[in-house]
Amino acid sequence: MKGPVLVVGTGLLGTSVALACKQRGVEVLLRDVAPEHVRTASGLGAGKPDDGSAAQLVVVAVPPDHLGAEIAAALAGSAAVVTDVGSVKSQPLAQLAALGVGDLKRYVGSHPMAGSERSGPLAASATLFEGRPWAITAHADAAPEAIALVRELIELCGAVPVELSPADHDRAVARVSHLPQLMSSLVAGRLAAAPSTHLALAGQGVRDVTRIAGSDPTLWKQIITANADAVLAVLDEMKERLERLRGSVAEADAEAIASLLAEGVAGTAAIPAKHGGVARPMASVFVSLPDQAGELARLFAHVGTLGVSIEDVHIDHDPGRPVGLVELVVEACEAETLVTSLTEHGWSVHP
């Protein structure tokens, strides 16, 4: 990667790509319809405003509705390789065909799986893509050297390239991203008018299921309509299962219900470990902390001395109470060591 890289659209994704490039010493030019976004991104050290210099690579990071037009403009305006970071990959190709853009050798679409909840350049980070999957979706006519340059960008950002055709990518995200988003939104929507005594019974489960339902409807309506065919296919699968489930509940067929639930258990096991690789069995160790602020530091200091790697942490703590419950997620084979040592050192631990 010699650079410069021209980033078109300095929101969360565009500015994060720019920061990652700059951190690796690659020159970056910034362009956005909102000049204040360019100023903000530039102020963060993400590059300088586009001065018309010839770019080696253009990264189009604009909302889904504008992808086709901006990719076409980038191809027409330079001799650079062009990629985009949009959530849907077939629609931009259809838009380019409709715009009469015939030569697409220099265009290779891509899609980093990161950062959809926050937005704007201030939320950007050079490490946003660290260890994340990043789909690279070359169409049939893409030049090998263009594919290689986009792959170089992905690796420079610390992400893990995953090769898929544009259509296959769209089917994949319909299933692993768009369907979960839509079902989370529908479940959350059923809570909006519920009485407060009903909502008072909400536990961690419904909070987890509905977390992404807080995402921006303006962005998501574009993503869903841009991927309508693949989304319809998974919605039809969901509708068929929902009707089957409804029938089983109506008939009090507990075994049929258990069978649908068991499919879900198999599905959770099929999700790979974060950052790829084989999923390792995890276990949770719960520690009660009498005084949260200082005790949390002391807890991590102790865990640090054991060499046990903490995979995740959850804190369940009521600001009005002196006791906080901390869940440490560790590899199952390390849980016993952790419990034994923490107990020996006087922590209130339960597995």
Added chain:
Amino acid sequence: MKGPVLVVGTGLLGTSVALACKQRGVEVLLRDVAPEHVRTASGLGAGKPDDGSAAQLVVVAVPPDHLGAEIAAALAGSAAVVTDVGSVKSQPLAQLAALGVGDLKRYVGSHPMAGSERSGPLAASATLFEGRPWAITAHADAAPEAIALVRELIELCGAVPVELSPADHDRAVARVSHLPQLMSSLVAGRLAAAPSTHLALAGQGVRDVTRIAGSDPTLWKQIITANADAVLAVLDEMKERLERLRGSVAEADAEAIASLLAEGVAGTAAIPAKHGGVARPMASVFVSLPDQAGELARLFAHVGTLGVSIEDVHIDHDPGRPVGLVELVVEACEAETLVTSLTEHGWSVHP
């Protein structure tokens, strides 16, 4: 609470109730169809095996299918107040009526919203119910002194009593617990047969939505069939919305899609803050740690000196890489203080 409390069923919930009682100096008797569970619970300090002493309160903590029979046996076998901790509250009353148990003055159902993922006495903890909602579902004939004693148990366990009628409770959990569980399972079920290249694109969203889909189908088939009427009502609402969503996607009606998504945003806002109270706006501060084990302790030590209360922590870390990304969730009004101070002290921070 004078005690003794007789706990029938020494699984996660029963043993946790027993531990909480013992911690407050209340004598506990333990009974279970599996003698090894009684031995384990007793070994944990949860009480002694039931010796037939007269109990003041019986807590029935058995699987849903056995609730009616065990509550009836407890009422017939003693003069104690009887409660249960089952997930569904109308069905046990119907079972008691079917068994011809006429006098229910001493029975008051209840349901702590805690701890369904782990199971068995070894997973128990005296602090399991700390700050959690605990529904108290008195039927029309329940004696006021029986209700008061169950409320005393709930408060002794550190939980927050929420009063609901049995039918209202069942409608509430259908919406805030059973529907999220079922939809999580159906979404996860759609992943089971997906190609690994598709699953490689899985991000945090689908992981959150499907986490509870890993729950035990044997337990959940009992809960769902026990609450069939209320579950059918919410499944029908879901089916109507799913069909409407499908129609909007097929017609490329982006505004109709956005409107369904906006209902979901409103629903997430309706969920009360953990442990009740008004939801306060939260913000996330992301910190990149070059070396996780020791740095995590150093980070919390620094945060501790600022007096900023950490509401939750998420760690996104690839064991194969030296950099880990830590998300600190704090009250929105404290985020700037935290970012400024961490940055000044050399941490790699992004808001």
